[in-house]
Amino acid sequence: MTNIHHTVLGRLLLAWALVSLLLGGSAWYVATERIDDAVVALAQAESARFQAAELEAAEMSAQQLDFLRQRALGFVRDHFVVIELYDRERRKVVEAVNPAHQDIEAGLKGSTHAFPMDGKHHYEKYTILNNTVVQVLVPILDRERNIAGYFEGVFLVSPEEEARLRRDLNLILGLVLAAALITTVVLYPVILSLNRNVLRFSREVLRGNLEMASVLGAAIAQRDSDTSIHNYRVALYACRLGEVTGVEGDAMRALIIGAFLHDVGKIGISDNILLKPGKLDAEEFRIMQTHVSLGVHIIAPSPWLQAAREVVQFHHEKYDGSGYLQGLKGEEIPLNARIFAVVDVFDALTSRRPYKEPMTCEAALAILHKDAGSHFDPRLVAAFAPVAAPLHAELSRLDEGAIQALLEERISRYFFAAFLARE
Secondary structure, three states, X not given: OHHHHHHHHHHHHHHHHHHHHHHHHHHHHHHHHHHHHHHHHHHHHHHOOOOOHHHHOOOOOHHHHHHHHHHHXXXXXXXXXXXXXXXXXXXXXXXXXXXXXHHHHHHOOOOOOOOOOOXXXXXXXXXXXXXXXXXXXXEEEOOOOOEEEEEEEEEEOOHHHHHHHHHHHHHHHHHHHHHHHHHHHXXXXXXXXXXXXXXXXXXXXXXXXHHHHHHHHHHHHHHOOOOHHHHHHHHHHHHHHHHHOOOOHHHHHHHXXXXXXXXXXXXXXXXXXXXXXXXXXXXXXXXXXXXXHHHHHHHOOOOOHHHHHHHHHHOOOOOOOOOXXXXXXXXXXXXXXXXXXXXXXXXXXXXXXOOEOOOOHHHHXXXXXXXXXXXXXXXXXXXXXXXXXXXXXXXXXXXXXXXHHHHHHHHHHHHHHHHHHHO
16 A cells, blocks of 8 residues: 555656646746847837938948947946947947946957848847846848848846846746646545556456466366366465575466466367376377467467466476477476476375375475486475475365465465555
C-alpha cells in the first residue's frame, strides 16, 4: 500500500513541478515580451517625431544638425539612454547620450547590429552593469514608404518597472503553482482508485492464467496415469532449488509455469504409446520424444505461456549432451530446464507409480549424485541435496489438498506479492 502511494505521489509531484516550470517559464516569457513590445512601441512613436525630410538632405547645415541633436537630447532625458540617427546611407547623423548613463553607452560599444532592410523594427536585449537595456532600431519611412533613415534608441528598464514586472510574475507563478497543486490534490485519489481497479483486474487475469496452466498440466498428468499432485510437488521442489540457486522475479515465475506445463506435449501422443506398461521400442521412443516439440507448438500462440518454453523444450536435455531434442550440453541448457530436470527425476523416483514402489529420499539422491555431470548439472545436484530431505519429509506427510495449499502460498509470494506491494 505504501509503495503505490509513494509512487503516485512522487509522479504527481514531478508532474506538478514540470507543469509549474513550463507555465512559469511561459509566464516569464510573456512578461518580458510585454516590456519589449512596450519599448519598441515607444521607440516607434518617438522615431515618428523625426520627419523623413530632415534626414534626406545630402549636406545638412550646422543649424539642422543642431536642431536634430537638441531633439535627440530631449529624448534621452525623457526615455532613452542613447539616441542615434542615421540617414538612408546608414551614416550616423546625430548621437545623444544621457550623461548619467555614459557607462551603459561604453558597455554597448562592443555590440554591433545590422540595419533592417524590411522596413520593420528590430531589437536586442542586453544586461549591462546589472541593468536591463533594450536596443531598438526603427526604420524612418518617407511618404512613399521608402527608408529615409534609422532611429536607434537604447532604453533602460527602470528598477521600478523591473520590480513591477517581478511582482506581476510572482503573482502569475503563484496562481500557476496553486492551480497545479489543486489539480494534483484532486487527481491523487482518482488515480489511486483507478490503479486499484487496474490491479484488481490484473490479478484476476493472472489468477485465471495460472488456473489454466494448472488445469492443463493436471489434465496431462491424468492422461499419463498420474495425478496432478506430481505437478504440485515438482513445482514446490523447483521453487526450493530455484531459491537456493538465486532464481527470482520473472525467472522464478517462468520456472513455476514450466513445472505445470513441462509435459503438455504428451496430449498429442497416442495412448498406445503413452500408456504402454512395458519398455518402448525404438520407433515408439522416437514418437514419445516428439512430445517436446508438440509442447512448444501448443504454447506458442500464448505470449503468457511462452514463459514455460525453456522448461517444456529443454527439460529432457542432459548435461553431457546425450539428451533430446537438440543434444545441448552444460550451460547451453537454460538454467530453469536444468533445475527442472533434477527435481522431476527426484519426484519420479520418490513417488509411487502403478509399476513401482517409491524410493527413499536417500536412494533417490544417490542416483542424482551418480548421474551428476552426465544427466544433471553437478552444481544443482549439490545445491538440491541439503534441501531435498526436509522438503520431501514435509510433502510425504501432506495430502493432495494440503500440498496444493502450500503451492498456492508460493504462487501468491512470487506472482501476487508485486500487486500487493503496489496497492
